[in-house]
Every structure is written in structure tokens, then in C-alpha cells.
Amino acid sequence: MKERCIAIVLAAGQGKRMGGTVHKQYLDLGGKPILAHTLKVFEDSDLIDEVLLVTGADERGWVRKTIVENYGFRKVTEIISGGKERYDSVWNGLQNIDQREEKENTYVFIHDGARPFVNDVMLQRAYKEVRQSKACVVGMPVKDTIKIVNENLEAEETPERKRLWMVQTPQAFHASLIIEAYRKMMVVQHDHVTDDAMAVELMMQHPVKMVEGSYENIKITTPEDLRIAEVFLC
Numbered sequence: 001m002k003e004r005c006i007a008i009v010l011a012a013g014q015g016k017r018m019g020g021t022v023h024k025q026y027l028d029l030g031g032k033p034i035l036a037h038t039l040k041v042f043e044d045s046d047l048i049d050e051v052l053l054v055t056g057a058d059e060r061g062w063v064r065k066t067i068v069e070n071y072g073f074r075k076v077t078e079i080i081s082g083g084k085e086r087y088d089s090v091w092n093g094l095q096n097i098d099q100r101e102e103k104e105n106t107y108v109f110i111h112d113g114a115r116p117f118v119n120d121v122m123l124q125r126a127y128k129e130v131r132q133s134k135a136c137v138v139g140m141p142v143k144d145t146i147k148i149v150n151e152n153l154e155a156e157e158t159p160e161r162k163r164l165w166m167v168q169t170p171q172a173f174h175a176s177l178i179i180e181a182y183r184k185m186m187v188v189q190h191d192h193v194t195d196d197a198m199a200v201e202l203m204m205q206h207p208v209k210m211v212e213g214s215y216e217n218i219k220i221t222t223p224e225d226l227r228i229a230e231v232f233l234c
């Protein structure tokens with residue numbers, strides 16, 4: 001059976017740290033919504049067969065019209081309702097894949113809709129790695145010294161910097177591995193989970209490899225990120 005690469009693009013967040021009334025993934029960046037920049041990379045990638053787009057339940061119709069149809073994103077096959085937290089939205093996307101026969105030959109690329117500077121080089125690197133090791137995340141070495149602090153903001157520990165990487169998305173997995181990891185994780189305490197690799201690390205005793213992303217592959221989270229994104233666009 002032919003291999004398939006399915007992207008789950010997450011766009012069901014509320015952008016609380018960004019503030020404002022429009023959810024950040026729909027804000028304008030250089031003349032089009034942030035989410036449209038992100039989806040274009042997946043649409044244009046020869047690697048990606050299909051995109052499952054996860055949005056707010058009440059935004060699905062609007063997103064279909066103004067983003068998917070308007071920009072001609074033909075790889076978007078489903079617009080799925082997201083959940084309260086990021087991991088709920090991922091799980092909703094994964095359950096769609098779980099029902100499919102071709103699951104054993106499928107790789108899943110989970111990506112934040114709010115990271116518009118993903119590119120095909122990263123997708124190709126992640127694909128090469130995930131075919132070998134079944135689980136990988138894109139990231140970059142940290143540039144600053146990182147401190148672990150206590151509740152009084154006193155530095156308690158300084159981890160060795162050369163072992164610290166900032167994790168980005170896409171995060172790529174063999175479909176069965178990530179579905180099983182999430183299935184197990186969703187029935188135990190999981191509210192501290194902030195990325196998909198953690199599900200595999202915690203539930204599957206399976207190593208997750210790091211592959212090189214880019215310092216430009218930022219997640220647009222707070223207002224200053226929008227200004228930085230405008231510079232990256234030039």
C-alpha cells in the first residue's frame with residue numbers, strides 16, 4: 001500500500017495571549033490571514049497528500065469559505081471541530097485518521113496553524129527522519145541561558161545549554177504510534193502536556209528525534225510576534 005502523509009493543522013485556539021477580538025490565526029499578515037500562509041506551505045508540498053484542518057466548531061463554515069475555498073486549498077479534505085485545549089484539538093484530528101484502513105502506511109505531521117514560516121525543507125527533513133525513527137520534532141538549539149526557578153523566582157538550576165532545544169512544529173509521527181500515545185494519554189492526567197512529542201515520551205517509551213527547524217519558524221503568540229513576522233515576510 002502506498003505511503004500517505006497527512007497534516008493536522010491546528011487552528012482552534014482563542015489567541016488569549018495575543019488579545020483582541022479576532023483569533024490570531026485569522027489576523028492579517030502581509031495581505032492574507034496567518035492561517036492561509038501556513039496552509040499554502042502544505043498545499044504546495046509534494047510530500048503532503050492531505051490536510052485535516054482543526055478549527056473552532058462555530059468557525060468551520062466561515063473558514064471553509066474565506067480561507068479554504070477562497071485560497072483554493074484543495075488538499076484540505078476535512079474541517080474538524082477542535083477542543084478546549086491544544087491536545088483536545090490534536091486528538092480530534094487523530095481520531096479521524098484512526099478510522100482509516102491505510103493507518104499502517106501513514107505519517108502524521110502535526111502543525112500549529114499559528115506558525116506560518118514552516119517550509120518544505122523542514123517538512124522534507126521531518127519526513128526523512130520519521131520514516132526511520134517513527135517520531136520526530138522540528139526545533140532549534142536555544143541561544144540564551146535557561147534557568148529553572150522556584151515559586152519566589154529564585155534560580156534553582158541552570159541546565160547545560162548545549163542539551164536544550166526549543167521545540168517547534170511540525171511534529172511528525174507514524175500514525176499508529178501517535179494515535180496509541182494519545183489514546184493512552186487522554187485517559188490519564190495530561191493537563192501539563194504542551195506538545196505532541198510529550199505524548200510519545202510519556203506513554204510509549206519510544207525516542208523522539210530532533211530535526212533542525214529554523215529560528216524564523218516562530219509561533220505567533222503575543223503582539224510583538226506579529227511585528228517580527230512582518231519583518232520575516234519582507
Ligand SMILES: Nc1ccn([C@@H]2O[C@H](COP(=O)(O)OP(=O)(O)OP(=O)(O)O)[C@@H](O)[C@H]2O)c(=O)n1
Binds near residue numbers: 088
Ligand atoms: N484548543 C486549542 C488550542 C490551540 N490550538 C492551536 O494550537 C496552536 C498553538 O497554540 P497556541 O499558540 O497556544 O494558540 P492559542 O491557544 O490560540 O493561544 P493562547 O494560549 O494565547 O490562547 C495554534 O495554532 C492554535 O490555534 C488548537 O487548535 N486548539
Ligand SMILES: C[C@](O)(CO)[C@H](O)COP(=O)(O)O
Binds near residue numbers: 086112195219
Ligand atoms: C507545540 C508547541 O508549538 C511547541 O513549541 C507549543 O508547545 C505549543 O504550546 P502552546 O501553549 O499551545 O502555545
